[in-house]
Amino acid sequence: MILRCFLASLVSLALAAQERPLILKAARLLDVRTGKVASPAQLWIKDGRIQPGAPPAGAETLDLGDRTLLPGLIDCHTHLLIPAGLGELGYLKRSQGALILDGVVNARKVLEAGFTTVRDVGASAGFGDGALRDAIAHGDIPGPRMLVAGPALSITGGHGDLNGFPPHLHTGDEHIVDSPDQARHAVREWRKRGVDLIKVHATGGVLSNHDDPGAPSFSALEFKAIVEEANRRGMDVCAHAHGDAGILEATLAGVRSIEHGSLLSPTTAKEMKARGTFLVPTLYALESIVLPGNPYKVPEGSLAKARAILPLRRAGFKAALEAGVPIAYGTDIGVFEHGQVAADFRFLVSYGMTPLQAIQSATLVAADLLRLGSELGTLEPGRWADLIAVDGDPLKDITTLERVRFVLKNGKVVRQTL
Numbered sequence: 001m002i003l004r005c006f007l008a009s010l011v012s013l014a015l016a017a018q019e020r021p022l023i024l025k026a027a028r029l030l031d032v033r034t035g036k037v038a039s040p041a042q043l044w045i046k047d048g049r050i051q052p053g054a055p056p057a058g059a060e061t062l063d064l065g066d067r068t069l070l071p072g073l074i075d076c077h078t079h080l081l082i083p084a085g086l087g088e089l090g091y092l093k094r095s096q097g098a099l100i101l102d103g104v105v106n107a108r109k110v111l112e113a114g115f116t117t118v119r120d121v122g123a124s125a126g127f128g129d130g131a132l133r134d135a136i137a138h139g140d141i142p143g144p145r146m147l148v149a150g151p152a153l154s155i156t157g158g159h160g161d162l163n164g165f166p167p168h169l170h171t172g173d174e175h176i177v178d179s180p181d182q183a184r185h186a187v188r189e190w191r192k193r194g195v196d197l198i199k200v201h202a203t204g205g206v207l208s209n210h211d212d213p214g215a216p217s218f219s220a221l222e223f224k225a226i227v228e229e230a231n232r233r234g235m236d237v238c239a240h241a242h243g244d245a246g247i248l249e250a251t252l253a254g255v256r257s258i259e260h261g262s263l264l265s266p267t268t269a270k271e272m273k274a275r276g277t278f279l280v281p282t283l284y285a286l287e288s289i290v291l292p293g294n295p296y297k298v299p300e301g302s303l304a305k306a307r308a309i310l311p312l313r314r315a316g317f318k319a320a321l322e323a324g325v326p327i328a329y330g331t332d333i334g335v336f337e338h339g340q341v342a343a344d345f346r347f348l349v350s351y352g353m354t355p356l357q358a359i360q361s362a363t364l365v366a367a368d369l370l371r372l373g374s375e376l377g378t379l380e381p382g383r384w385a386d387l388i389a390v391d392g393d394p395l396k397d398i399t400t401l402e403r404v405r406f407v408l409k410n411g412k413v414v415r416q417t418l
C-alpha cells in the first residue's frame with residue numbers, strides 16, 4: 001500500500017538525486033536482522049539509495065572512523081506539533097500557526113536525534129501535520145519522513161473530547177464520532193484532507209479530564225465502520241488503548257496497531273499475535289509524567305491516573321513479549337521533550353527486551369508496521385539511504401543511541417558531530 005505522500009517524496013527524492021556516488025566507511029555495521037556486526041564496514045550510495053556491488057571509481061568517500069552504523073531510526077508514535085510542558089490541555093492555548101511552527105522546530109530535533117521516519121498520530125493543528133510532512137518531503141525544511149493521522153477520532157466524553165469545561169468551550173466536533181455513519185464520514189473527510197492513516201481513541205486516557213483509561217469507547221459497529229472505511233481508502237487504523245477491554249475490541253475490529261497497551265492481558269496478547277496486531281508501547285511517556293518536580297506541569301487528576309497505571313505496565317509489556325506480539329518503537333513525544341526521542345530504548349531494555357530486540361523495534365519492526373519494509377529498516381542494497389552512526393557497540397550499551405553522532409537521510413548528511 002504505497003501512500004500518496006510517499007509518491008510525492010519519491011518524486012522529490014528523484015529531483016534531489018545525487019550527482020556523485022558516496023562511499024561511507026566506519027569501523028562497524030550492525031546487521032539488525034541477525035545482530036551480527038560487520039567490521040570494517042563500507043556502503044555506497046547513489047540517488048538516495050544503498051547500492052549493490054562495488055562502488056564506481058571517483059566516488060566521494062566519507063570515513064566515520066570508530067563508529068557503528070545502523071539504519072535510520074523510526075518512531076511510530078509522535079506528536080511533533082505539540083510542545084512538551086504546556087500543562088493541562090496546553091495546546092489549546094496556542095494558535096494553529098504557533099503549533100505548526102512548534103512542529104518545524106521539533107521535526108529538526110527528532111531528525112538530528114537519528115529518527116529519519118516518524119508516524120505522527122494526533123492533535124494536528126488543523127491538519128498542519130500534513131503540511132509539515134509535505135514541506136519536509138519537498139526538502140523545504142529539515143525533518144523526518146512523516147506519515148500523519150490528522151486529529152484522532154474519539155467518542156463524546158472520550159480521550160479526544162474536551163471534558164470538564166463549560167459547555168461553550170469545545171474543540172470542534174469534527175473529531176467526535178458517535179455512530180457508524182459519523183465514523184464513515186469522518187474517515188472519508190480525513191482522507192480528503194490528506195492523512196496517511198486514521199488514529200482512534202479506543203479507551204480513555206491519562207492526559208485528559210473525566211475519562212477512564214481502563215474504559216472502552218467505540219461500539220463494535222462504530223469500530224467496524226472506521227476500520228472498514230479506512231481500509232477501503234488504503235489506510236490503516238491505529239488505536240490508543242490502555243484498558244484490556246478496549247485493546248481487545250480494537251484488535252478484533254482489525255486495527256493495525258495498539259498504542260500504549262498498558263493493561264494488556266496475556267489472553268488479549270495472544271489474540272493480537274494471532275491477528276498480527278502490533279503494539280507501540282510508549283514506555284517512557286508514562287514514566288515522564290510522574291518525574292520528580294513535575295517538569296511537564298501535569299495536572300493532579302492526570303498524575304493520579306499515571307500513578308495508578310504505571311505499576312501495572314510491566315506485566316502488560318511482558319504479556320506482549322511472551323506472546324510474540326510485534327512491538328514497534330513509539331515514544332509519544334510531545335508528552336515529554338522531543339530531543340529525548342531515543343529515551344525509550346533504555347526502558348524497552350529495562351522492561352525485558354534484549355538490546356537487539358529494542359533496536360529491531362525501531363528499525364525492522366517499525367518499517368513493517370508502516371508497510372515500508374522493502375524501503376526502510378535495514379541497510380540492505382535497494383533501501384533508502386537512511387542511516388545513523390554511534391560510538392561503541394549499541395548491543396552492549398543501548399544508551400549510545402541517545403548520543404547519535406551522524407545522520408544520513410535520503411543519502412544526504414543531516415548531522416555530523418564526529
Ligand SMILES: [Zn+2]
Nearest residue numbers: 077079121332
Ligand atoms: Zn500519543
